[in-house]
Amino acid sequence: xxxxxxxxxxxxxxxxxxxxxxxxxxxxxxxxxxxxxxxxxxxxxxxxxxxxxxxxxxxxxxxxxxxxxxxxxxxxxxxxxxxxxxxxxxxxxxxxxxxxxxxxxxxxxxxxxxxxxxxxxxxxxxxxxxxxxxxxxxxxxxxxxxxxxxxxxxxxxxxxxxxxxxxxxxxxxxxxxxxxxxxxxxxxxxxxxxxxxxxxxxxxxxxxxxxxxxxxxxxxx
Numbered sequence: 001x002x003x004x005x006x007x008x009x010x011x012x013x014x015x016x017x018x019x020x021x022x023x024x025x026x027x028x029x030x031x032x033x034x035x036x037x038x039x040x041x042x043x044x045x046x047x048x049x050x051x052x053x054x055x056x057x058x059x060x061x062x063x064x065x066x067x068x069x070x071x072x073x074x075x076x077x078x079x080x081x082x083x084x085x086x087x088x089x090x091x092x093x094x095x096x097x098x099x100x101x102x103x104x105x106x107x108x109x110x111x112x113x114x115x116x117x118x119x120x121x122x123x124x125x126x127x128x129x130x131x132x133x134x135x136x137x138x139x140x141x142x143x144x145x146x147x148x149x150x151x152x153x154x155x156x157x158x159x160x161x162x163x164x165x166x167x168x169x170x171x172x173x174x175x176x177x178x179x180x181x182x183x184x185x186x187x188x189x190x191x192x193x194x195x196x197x198x199x200x201x202x203x204x205x206x207x208x209x210x211x212x213x214x215x216x217x218x219x220x221x
Contacts, residue, residue, distance in 0.1 A: 010216065018106070024206070024208050025171075034215065104150070147193060157192070
């Protein structure tokens with residue numbers, strides 16, 4: 001019998017969204033364990049969650065008795081454990097390109113607009129909401145400008161970030177575009193990213209991973 005998969009997730013977490021896409025692309029069934037990041041200071045701050053992830057972050061993927069942390073590491077674990085359909089291309093040069101795109105988003109753009117940073121700006125420095133929102137937009141636009149240039153007219157860019165099959169890069173791109181739209185970024189400035197977004201969201205694996213379709217999403221989402 002296959003060991004069960006459980007995903008500790010929050011409906012609007014970009015990192016958890018990436019992993020949901022990867023699980024869906026692989027056709028893997030999993031149980032969602034909601035971790036509300038806002039209610040009562042955040043479920044992730046509970047002492048029992050520190051045993052699940054000492055960083056107090058989502059996502060965490062539980063496979064049997066093992067727990068896996070960090071979204072990119074989880075996605076690569078899924079690809080190594082269930083190789084088809086592949087999230088990384090066969091050739092080393094292509095794998096490097098996909099990883100670079102994924103890391104541009106997950107390591108350079110996303111950390112500057114995640115909940116911990118925004119809470120610190122508010123709580124420690126008293127930065128008003130309008131300025132915090134502008135902070136988010138600034139770093140997304142800067143990152144997306146570089147990403148648009150990376151993808152536009154590159155011979156490896158196809159229907160998706162790399163060729164004509166969704167990859168690790170697309171798993172990272174779509175949640176960040178969701179954040180961009182949430183904070184009012186004008187996506188018309190990034191036609192290649194918008195085209196890829198449309199192709200991704202037409203696929204059931206991406207559609208089912210949308211934040212508003214998660215079991216812990218509020219009814220008004």
